[in-house]
Amino acid sequence: MSKLEEIQQEYQRWHEEKYGKGKHRDVKFVTVSQKPIKELYTPADVKDLDYQRDLGFPGEYPFTRGVQPTMYRGRLWTMRQFAGFATAEESNQRYKFLLEKGQTGLSVAFDMPTLMGYDSDHPFSEGEVGRCGVAIDSLADMEVLFDGIPLDKVSTSMTINGPAAILWAMYIATAEKQGVPSEKLRGTIQNDILKEYIAQKSWIFPPEPSMRIITDIFEYASKHVPKWNTISISGYHIREAGATAVQELAFTLADGFAYVEAGIEAGLDVDDFAPRLSFFFNSHMDFFEEIAKYRAARRIWAKRMKEKYGAKNPRSWLMRFHTQTAGCSLTAEQPENNIVRTAFEALAAVLGGTQSLHTNSMDEVLALPTEKAVQIALRTQQIIAYETGVTNTIDPLAGSYFVESLTNEMEAEAEKYFEKIERLGGVLKAIEKGFFQQEIADAAYEYQRAIEKKERIIVGVNEYVNPDEELEIEILKIDPAVEEKQKQKVAELRRTRDNVAVQNTLSAMKKAAQSKENLIPYILDAVRAYATLGEIVQELKSVFGEYKEQPMF
Amino acid sequence: MGRKIRVLMAKPGLDGHDRGVKVVARALRDAGMEVIYTGLHQTPQQVVAAAIQEDVDVVGLSILSGAHMTLFPKIRKLLNENDGENILLIGGGTIPQDDLQQLLEEKSADALFTPGTPTDKIVDWIKEHVKVD
Numbered sequence: 001m002s003k004l005e006e007i008q009q010e011y012q013r014w015h016e017e018k019y020g021k022g023k024h025r026d027v028k029f030v031t032v033s034q035k036p037i038k039e040l041y042t043p044a045d046v047k048d049l050d051y052q053r054d055l056g057f058p059g060e061y062p063f064t065r066g067v068q069p070t071m072y073r074g075r076l077w078t079m080r081q082f083a084g085f086a087t088a089e090e091s092n093q094r095y096k097f098l099l100e101k102g103q104t105g106l107s108v109a110f111d112m113p114t115l116m117g118y119d120s121d122h123p124f125s126e127g128e129v130g131r132c133g134v135a136i137d138s139l140a141d142m143e144v145l146f147d148g149i150p151l152d153k154v155s156t157s158m159t160i161n162g163p164a165a166i167l168w169a170m171y172i173a174t175a176e177k178q179g180v181p182s183e184k185l186r187g188t189i190q191n192d193i194l195k196e197y198i199a200q201k202s203w204i205f206p207p208e209p210s211m212r213i214i215t216d217i218f219e220y221a222s223k224h225v226p227k228w229n230t231i232s233i234s235g236y237h238i239r240e241a242g243a244t245a246v247q248e249l250a251f252t253l254a255d256g257f258a259y260v261e262a263g264i265e266a267g268l269d270v271d272d273f274a275p276r277l278s279f280f281f282n283s284h285m286d287f288f289e290e291i292a293k294y295r296a297a298r299r300i301w302a303k304r305m306k307e308k309y310g311a312k313n314p315r316s317w318l319m320r321f322h323t324q325t326a327g328c329s330l331t332a333e334q335p336e337n338n339i340v341r342t343a344f345e346a347l348a349a350v351l352g353g354t355q356s357l358h359t360n361s362m363d364e365v366l367a368l369p370t371e372k373a374v375q376i377a378l379r380t381q382q383i384i385a386y387e388t389g390v391t392n393t394i395d396p397l398a399g400s401y402f403v404e405s406l407t408n409e410m411e412a413e414a415e416k417y418f419e420k421i422e423r424l425g426g427v428l429k430a431i432e433k434g435f436f437q438q439e440i441a442d443a444a445y446e447y448q449r450a451i452e453k454k455e456r457i458i459v460g461v462n463e464y465v466n467p468d469e470e471l472e473i474e475i476l477k478i479d480p481a482v483e484e485k486q487k488q489k490v491a492e493l494r495r496t497r498d499n500v501a502v503q504n505t506l507s508a509m510k511k512a513a514q515s516k517e518n519l520i521p522y523i524l525d526a527v528r529a530y531a532t533l534g535e536i537v538q539e540l541k542s543v544f545g546e547y548k549e550q551p552m553f
Numbered sequence: 554m555g556r557k558i559r560v561l562m563a564k565p566g567l568d569g570h571d572r573g574v575k576v577v578a579r580a581l582r583d584a585g586m587e588v589i590y591t592g593l594h595q596t597p598q599q600v601v602a603a604a605i606q607e608d609v610d611v612v613g614l615s616i617l618s619g620a621h622m623t624l625f626p627k628i629r630k631l632l633n634e635n636d637g638e639n640i641l642l643i644g645g646g647t648i649p650q651d652d653l654q655q656l657l658e659e660k661s662a663d664a665l666f667t668p669g670t671p672t673d674k675i676v677d678w679i680k681e682h683v684k685v686d
Binding site for chain 1: 562566567568569570571572574575576578579580588590591592593594596617618619620622623624627647649650651667668669671672673
């Protein structure tokens with residue numbers, strides 16, 4: 001009998017004689033994604049694992065153990081708190097506060113009108129200006145946003161999708177004014193429109209022109225902004241919308257493949273743009289499931305990029321990602337408990353080998369975070385980095401029968417989704433058919449039912465409730481005067497700028513939009529002439545049209 | 554047995570976070586109500602027109618972008634101006650406690666449910682407040 005058969009036999013015996021006769025709590029042992037978990041994992045669960053083929057070494061194919069050879073022994077992850085509210089002046093103050101407290105990168109949150117491509121004085125913007133992010137109408141606001149922050153020294157992530165090209169152009173133009181050439185700029189634009197159609201729903205143009213703008217960005221960046229991450233392919237919002245861990249993994253990677261295919265179809269060499277693709281994942285409450293998800297994601301991406309898309313540059317194979325802890329896991333009840341939830345989620349992201357991390361603040365389920373809440377969230381990362389010891393060795397959970405087995409299962413289940421999406425005709429067709437939207441809505445509903453039936457306990461919500469709870473934390477308020485101030489600012493801009501130059505640059509951009517020319521230089525010209533975000537978007541809508549979704553639930 | 558309760562679930566404003574609205578819509582449907590969902594990015598005028606046209610008993614708004622202090626009063630006012638003063642206006646989303654109190658006190662909303670509310674609680678509230686006979 002082989003060693004393995006012996007273990008299997010012993011396992012059977014133990015299961016019958018000991019485990020089966022033991023005490024069992026009357027609960028379902030499943031992950032937060034309803035995935036059943038066994039009581040014990042042994043070498044038999046990973047009998048097909050081939051170390052060199054499936055795991056390898058950090059910084060080497062297939063990158064299961066991490067994308068850098070030294071990981072956190074070389075450099076810690078970037079601690080990057082997503083922030084932005086009210087006016088550019090106020091957000092600029094918050095960025096300086098965060099940099100002073102030891103944050104190592106910036107991350108800009110825009111308000112809804114900016115995300116949707118409307119100026120602050122548009123009727124649709126009423127009540128939304130500066131509410132859930134900073135209001136940016138033109139280059140003038142962007143200059144204020146980064147005033148006193150040298151753009152050759154920080155890396156900046158901008159969560160912007162529909163109008164990503166325009167905000168990116170504003171950033172490049174702001175750097176020009178600071179005397180920083182675009183070649184030196186480091187940062188990320190989210191620019192992931194597919195997940196907008198799937199989950200977050202902040203879209204502007206229909207899929208086809210949206211994909212064209214994205215490939216224009218890939219091409220422009222490869223020549224002029226080589227250190228910029230041109231896209232952050234995001235599972236975060238897919239998960240927040242209710243997806244399971246496997247759905248997040250599979251749908252995000254499927255989107256990634258779609259961008260790679262779009263780039264190749266646009267005539268670009270895969271190795272010219274693939275090294276600048278980056279990813280963004282959620283970290284939810286199920287500790288091991290999350291860690292397995294990150295490890296599986298790296299392995300799947302590396303294999304596909306090498307084997308299917310023929311990438312030759314090893315940098316094209318490696319999946320670098322940002323992580324944010326799960327906003328949807330936070331509770332309005334006993335919000336201080338959210339500090340603890342966030343800490344566990346952050347630890348999972350670090351054990352999963354993230355390149356950068358945002359930790360949510362305890363009050364984010366109620367409003368935008370206060371300075372105190374943000375500081376605790378940032379300190380949580382610093383405690384993980386400097387006090388827990390988890391950064392001493394690379395990928396410390398590798399070789400765990402459970403973690404390796406779960407990693408394999410996540411990969412296999414993701415592969416099944418890839419086949420399904422393929423059968424539906426690819427990502428765009430699957431979006432049109434509402435496939436992702438339905439899968440996510442179903443999973444969200446099941447999750448909610450599980451909580452209501454108390455199959456899943458959420459502390460403070462459906463168990464351990466404080467009946468007469470009084471909220472004891474402070475809440476950040478946005479002054480309603482912000483909207484008026486921003487409206488006046490944009491009106492003033494329209495009066496004082498060179499309106500002929502604005503018209504000329506907009507017309508030139510429109511012509512380029514109608515042709516196949518790369519749009520980015522034209523958008524840059526319009527931005528430099530202080531055309532507003534809304535004006536540029538309106539001009540492009542006149543060529544590209546607008547996306548509409550079929551409502552379903 | 555009375556007729557079915559009719560509910561319009563709506564996403565006013567620019568906010569695209571639709572997880573909550575969809576979960577609630579489905580829970581209300583499972584509880585035997587007729588549910589119409591407007592889809593995203595609706596203006597207050599569109600929401601009110603749909604409510605009147607569909608002859609609903611209840612309008613449910615989902616707002617997570619912080620625009621609640623503008624959108625609730627506006628939709629309540631438009632409902633009242635269009636013979637919809639009997640339509641109940643309820644909602645949920647990221648709404649801080651002070652704002653929530655204010656909206657209820659000034660009667661811009663009849664009930665507000667913050668994150669974590671069991672859907673049964675919303676079902677019960679509607680059944681208690683809508684007369685169907």
